[in-house]
Amino acid sequence: MLSRTAEGLFWMSRYVERMDFMARLLDAGRRLDSLPRRDGIPLNEWTSIVVASGSSDTFPSDPKSADALSVCEHLIRDTSNPSSIVSCIDAARFNAKAVRTSLTAEVWEAINQTQAELKQDLANGLDRKHLTQFLDKVRSRTILIGGAITETMLRNDRHGFVQLGKWFERADSTARLLDVKYHILLPRVSDVGGGLDYLQWLQILRAANSAGAFRQIYGRNLDAEGVVDLLVLNSDSPRSLRTALSHVYGEILTLASDHDHRHRDLVHRLRANYTQLMDLSVPDIFAEGLHEWLTKFIVELNGTAIETANVFGFGAKEVSESL
């Protein structure tokens, strides 16, 4: 396959996944925003959403002053933000168009149609009333595109690079979503582990579509350790870091050639990362500090993504390493 084609497939897929993540983040923001709070004590959930989205640098004002409207505008419609939903679907379509010969008609149509419809929905500005409706649509469209990929693409290298893009982005997204909680200041230290703390973790889990799964898996009420276990270490969850990394590792194993030493080096690096994650426990993570551990994870993940791009002949693009 042409390296440029691999690049297009990889980034098409990453941008679709990123679009989905932006919708999930905003949904989390909306849910956090609606939690009851003490009078006079401002919470800063919208600031944490901006930080977690990696958009602090492009946010037009001080992220500390972020509110629902400005964050929605920046993460949905603002084209100066390369990760806004509009930027993501534009970039996904741009990449898809460049590699159309490598896509099935169904995948192309799903992306093409999604772009047209989302743009139409936003043509008259962002309507607060229809925000949840819009975010739901973004998520259902992502599922449609994913379904088209699963149901119509041959299981060859093309499919491999699409999967690779998706799982790299998924790992990055889940790590960032977990980190949202770190940035929301609780009013008092004693609130940690209290009611508000619990409710916030619940919203994070909901944004990851995993609230229902929690009780199924753990058979107990929700707590921070459980959330981290589910989203980092659980092998059954489609959103966990372990699942994402195991797919990245698996795809690379298939795509890499035995004859190229750079390919072999990449495989070794991923195997080491994956093994490390398999040996890890929740207490290990908390001992290091969740935020610190997540930051380290994201930096290493981006390093691997850059090496992957280089190994397969397409250079790295913007990859934000800041949290």
Add this chain to the structure above:
Amino acid sequence: MYNEMFRQSDLRKEYSVIDAWLRKHGPEALLERQAEAEALFRKIGITFAVYSEGDDTDRLIPFDMVPRVFNNAEWSIVETGSVQRAKALNCFIADIYGDRKIINEGIVPAEILENNPAYLKEMNGYRPPNDIWSHIIGVDIVRTDEDTFFVLEDNCRTPSGISYVLQNREVMTRIFPELFEGGLVRPVDGYGEHLATAMQESAPVNCKGEPTLALLTPGQFNSAYYEHYFLADLMGIELVEGSDLFVADDKVFMRTTKGPKQIDVLYRRIDDEFLDPEVFQKDSVLGVAGLMRAMKAGNVTVINAPGTGIADDKSIYTYVPDMIRFYLDEEPIIPNVPTYCCEREEDYAYVRANLADLVVKEVHGSGGYGMLVGPTSTQQEIDDFALKLAANPRNYIAQPTLALSTSPILTTDGMSPRHVDLRPYVISGKTTSLIPSGLSRVALREGSLIVNSSQGGGVKDTWVLTEGNSNA
């Protein structure tokens, strides 16, 4: 004026199926289906960009649903006439970059090479496989009555439009399968294999084994990108851009995820001047440095070869009938339109005096830009054009306004006749042939003679009836 649907006032039997279909549905219902067809085109992504509009909006080329029909006998004229022409044009290009017999024998003047940007001196002495330079030639043909066809111009560089021919048929068979019942129309499905075979047959001398084919596109911002994608997909070959390619050891490689892979036959859809910054435009990023070296070393075949524009220049056009006689020892099957070259003094005088009756074109122009259609122009437009003409007569040719045949199109007021032309695509590998269809372009404005899509023309599905149905 000749309306292709009728013989005198009687419906031609070739159109009886279409006539019954038009009557059964009625124009209103059909116009609704037209919207369906357009939605289908947009969904598939068949769009083109118009450069002068300065944005990257994807637009649809207007599609008229009433098919245009050729019977067997009519098609045979088009087919033999285009093949003959393509053969002669290829002989001419080979001759110009070789021995120049046609010039030495005084049939074509040597001056045609002077100051001619289409003539590439770098190609002198090159010999492509099978001596074929222009593997895909589009021959623009018009008709003035039942038996009279003219060739309006030749396209020997990188003619476009074949994707519309194939997709128009695809959309028609999807929306109106009943029209095609019983094998009335000769299918066009073979084009991909036909072209791929010609490319394989054109493998360079140093290629051993199965040649690797690729299609070179300027990228997705090009107005014809859809077609590039479509053709690469149809043939199952890589669609490459300049940045995917590099030349090493006089061989062309593409960068792949498994390392470099050599390309043997490259169907390029970029202009000569951008092909190779080592030889042509220095700042071009669309092509690849070293391509010409690789080609001359016999390591890659470029399709169509560089320099083929020498054969489709409007000033060369007038000599094509002579070429047919000279190289093939045959009489032209389809004649040229009588043409006045304004560089000749007596022709210029005639054109000056008769601007109101003539069509005047730039010698190197294309796409219907910068031309004058005398009979439909105002006196002011004619006077303005006369000034441009006087400033540089050599730059213009003129032809009488032909009474182009018409074909009915669907309008909100029912059926209405519009002028049409036809571009069949002749493919040359080891043999020269074409598929039984071509691009029918139709003027959408009443009375207009300009059919170019960049000037608001549309397209139609073009049928060639199977033998049994032609004589029914």
